[in-house]
Amino acid sequence: MFPSRFDYSAPDSLDEALATLGQRADETKVLAGGQSLIPLLKLRFAAPATLVDINRIPGLDVLEESNGHLRIGTLARHNQLAADSLVGRRYPTIASAAPQIADPLVRNLGTIGGSLAHGDPAGDWGSVMLALNAEVVVRGPTGERRIPIDDFLVDIFTTSLNEDEIVTEVLVPQPEGSFGGAYLKLERKVGDFATVGVAVHLELDGDTIARAGLGLTAVGSRNIKPTNAENALGGNKCSDELFAEAARLAAEAADPVSDVRGPATYKRAVVEAYVKRGLAEARDQARARAGRT
Ligand SMILES: Cc1cc2nc3c(=O)[nH]c(=O)nc-3n(C[C@H](O)[C@H](O)[C@H](O)COP(=O)(O)OP(=O)(O)OC[C@H]3O[C@@H](n4cnc5c(N)ncnc54)[C@H](O)[C@@H]3O)c2cc1C
Missing domain, CATH: 3.30.43 (Uridine Diphospho-n-acetylenolpyruvylglucosamine Reductase; domain 2)
Structure with missing residues (x-):
């Protein structure tokens, strides 16, 4: 049509x-x-x-570290984030998610700002940004607002962006200490939206978890931040038992529905398995960065 x-x-x-x-x-x-x-x-x-096509506006595809943040311009394409060397070195959750979004054609054109503004609970960036405690910067007739991602995402295809506002960039806090992260995505076939996606970010001080961030994709009416699981991790030493408990709490926070991609019970079980796996992967990366194995 x-x-x-x-x-x-x-x-x-x-x-x-x-x-x-x-x-x-x-x-x-x-x-x-x-x-x-x-x-x-x-x-x-x-x-x-x-x-209103914003593609000709200069500067909206910025990608740089400044004032304690990674600034990602709204027009940064999925592929730009997949290929960027700074992102590859310092933002493993972003680097892991970007190449898993859609297919090469969509990744060449699709933008991070468009993806977040669209508010699709099956969108991968929402979960990544929840795990990273990102903020969305928007401009409107009365000036600029910085909206924490957890407040930006409201419900299915609904955000707190006003009709007369434009997303200009996403601010991701720079990681501290030794850090690791991953995005685990179950899809029916390559290029599909997630059946379940899990974003994980860990910052370690020695073997103690200084900060833990999690985000869940396609298991609710918006991307979910399982704060109980994050809180259970923070301040504690890494262990398989702790990761299993956090995974159980994350699965409890998920609210999936049964559909063509699988029954709700299956999706919840995938959340639990992926959170456990993602935390172990993030911990191993952080230990490797600190020169410990
Ligand atoms: C075949 C296919 C498979 C896909 N698979 C996935 C997938 O696996 N995972 C995934 O996360 N996504 C997937 N997508 C969605 C894709 O990532 C889109 O690129 C993304 O959702 C929207 O980004 P866009 O830049 O194309 O936005 P657009 O399509 O241009 O806009 C989307 C919405 O956001 C608004 N908008 C855009 N930019 C701004 C801005 N700066 N300020 C205010 N409002 C704005 C628009 O008005 C519109 O309402 C898929 C899409 C297709 C076609």
């Missing part, structure tokens, strides 16, 4: 994009990679009067 008629604007500054968006925010959509929006337009599930 063809999309409904729409006006198309491709500004080359953020101010201009915000001005166009502000004219009729309820009838306007921001276009980033188009990998979720264009299918929705074609199916006529969305029929905005205007599209």
Whole structure:
């Protein structure tokens, strides 16, 4: 099917994009990679009067460390994050997730900001950013807001972004001490959305867990941060028993539904197995970084 008629604007500054968006925010959509929006337009599930294409705005694909954070510009493509050497060295959870998103075509165009703004509970970035305690930076008519990712993600396809705001970047705190992380994703076939995804991030001080971050994909109406499991880990020494207990708590926080990808009980069991496995992997990476095995 063809999309409904729409006006198309491709500004080359953020101010201009915000001005166009502000004219009729309820009838306007921001276009980033188009990998979720264009299918929705074609199916006529969305029929905005205007599209504001932000791809020509310079600087929105920044990827650098600054002031204690990794700054990821909203237009950073999944593939850019998969290939970046700084990300590869210092942000293992991001580096592990990026190449598991969709297929090469989607990864070439899809953006981190578009993915988070879309609010799909099966989206992989939401869980990664929950594990990393990231913040989403948005600009609107009254200025800039920094929204913790756990407040940004509200419900299925619903975020706390206002209609007249644009996501500009994602801020990920720089890891401290020795750290490790992983993204474990079960999919029916390569390129599929997750049946279950688990993001894990650990920071160790010696063998004590200084910070633990977890995020769960496709097991609820939004990406889930299993805080009970994170709290159980924090301040304790790494052990298989502790990881098993955290995995049990994470599975308890999951709220999956039975669907074509499998029954709820199976998905919950996968969460438990993947959290345990991801924590062991993150611990081994952190020990290797600290020169211990
Ligand atoms: C075949 C296929 C398989 C896929 N598999 C996966 C997968 O395994 N895992 C996964 O996580 N994702 C998957 N996706 C989704 C993909 O990652 C998309 O790229 C992503 O969800 C949306 O990013 P985008 O840049 O394409 O956004 P767009 O499609 O351009 O926009 C999506 C939504 O976000 C809004 N938006 C975009 N950018 C901004 C911004 N800066 N500020 C405010 N609002 C904004 C748009 O208005 C729209 O509502 C898949 C998509 C396809 C087509």
